[in-house]
Amino acid sequence: MELLVFVLASVMVLAGAIGVIAYNNPVHAALGLVLTLFGIAVHFVSMEAHFLAAVQVIVYAGAIVVLFLFVIMLLGVDRAEDLSVEPFQIQRPLAVIVGVAISGLVIAAVVRGRSTLGEQLKSGVPGDDNIRELARSLFSDNVFAFELTSVLLIVAVVGTVVLTRRQRGGASK
Amino acid sequence: MTPTTTWYLVLAAMLFGVGVVGLMIRRNPLVMFMCIELMLNAVNLSFVAFAQAFTDISGQTAVFFVMVVAAAEVVVGLGIIIAILRRRPGTTIDDLAELKG
Numbered sequence: 360m361e362l363l364v365f366v367l368a369s370v371m372v373l374a375g376a377i378g379v380i381a382y383n384n385p386v387h388a389a390l391g392l393v394l395t396l397f398g399i400a401v402h403f404v405s406m407e408a409h410f411l412a413a414v415q416v417i418v419y420a421g422a423i424v425v426l427f428l429f430v431i432m433l434l435g436v437d438r439a440e441d442l443s444v445e446p447f448q449i450q451r452p453l454a455v456i457v458g459v460a461i462s463g464l465v466i467a468a469v470v471r472g473r474s475t476l477g478e479q480l481k482s483g484v485p486g487d488d489n490i491r492e493l494a495r496s497l498f499s500d501n502v503f504a505f506e507l508t509s510v511l512l513i514v515a516v517v518g519t520v521v522l523t524r525r526q527r528g529g530a531s532k
Numbered sequence: 533m534t535p536t537t538t539w540y541l542v543l544a545a546m547l548f549g550v551g552v553v554g555l556m557i558r559r560n561p562l563v564m565f566m567c568i569e570l571m572l573n574a575v576n577l578s579f580v581a582f583a584q585a586f587t588d589i590s591g592q593t594a595v596f597f598v599m600v601v602a603a604a605e606v607v608v609g610l611g612i613i614i615a616i617l618r619r620r621p622g623t624t625i626d627d628l629a630e631l632k633g
Contacts, residue, residue: 361534361535362533362534362535365535365539369543372543372547373543373546373547373550376547376550376551376554376570377550379550379554379563379566379567379570380550380553380554380557380558380563380567385560385562385563388562388563388566389566392566392569392570395547395570395573396573399573399576399577402540402543402577402580403580405535406540406580406581406583406584407584408580408583408584408592408595410592411576411580411592411595411596411599414596414599415576415599418599418603419569419573419599419602422603423569423602423603423606426606426607426610427562427565427566427606427610430562430610430613430614431562433614434562434614434617434621435621446626450556450557451557453556454552454553454556454557455553455557457552457553457556458549458550458552458553458556459549461545461548461549461552462545462546462548462549465541465545465548465549466541466542466545466546469538469541469542469545470538470542473536473537473538476536476537476538476585489589489592492589493589493592493593493596495589496589496590496592496593497593497596500590500593501593501597504597508597508600508601511600511601511604512600512603512604514604515603515604515605515607515608516607518608518611519607519608519610519611522608522611522612522614522615523611523614523615523618
């Protein structure tokens with residue numbers, strides 16, 4: 360059962376990721392991103408990280424992808440990139456080689472070091488205890504970083520409003 | 533046969549590789565942003581896998597902060613992209629080489 364969930368969620372993750380980089384139309388790419396994010400949320404649930412799974416769906420699939428779709432709508436969807444045109448012939452093979460090399464190196468390191476991890480997944484704390492433990496860690500050990508993220512979010516919002524504001528009166532510079 | 537931590541880490545490495553390839557071959561700034569999200573999610577997945585393997589909640593706390601920073605990053609990045617594309621529509625990353633030293 361767990362194996363089935365793992366395989367299905369992994370197929371979702373990888374298919375969505377391939378979709379993001381292979382679709383011409385940015386809207387389709389965003390939908391591929393949603394598929395990937397849901398697959399990751401399923402993995403979070405199967406690893407007993409219930410709170411993070413909920414946040415993943417709400418923040419990533421709910422807010423960030425909707426933000427992407429809003430921007431695509433704002434800029435127009437007619438500018439689908441033609442993937443068959445490639446100005447630099449060498450770039451795609453090189454990119455694939457680099458990507459495969461990075462994945463291969465990380466996988467090799469993981470496989471070599473797997474004896475330190477223990478073979479069986481430990482069953483984590485069930486249900487509400489996950490949220491309770493996360494809150495304890497967040498509000499005791501990391502409370503300063505938590506407060507700083509609120510400052511970060513305020514700065515990001517104000518900065519975006521300033522960036523995208525149209526100049527009143529005259530034409531935008 | 534149940535999935536172990538190694539499986540999750542291998543999946544995260546593959547997802548990260550796909551994100552890297554996408555970042556290098558796509559020219560639409562929006563899609564490049566999505567590829568950055570893919571890489572962030574790959575790292576989040578490995579964080580949670582490690583948190584599970586060592587039964588230490590700090591890994592999940594790190595994922596929480598990564599999500600917050602990713603949200604802020606997307607907001608600012610999309611603001612910049614809108615500001616650029618509003619001035620010159622249809623531009624790709626190749627056209628934005630003006631800041632090159």
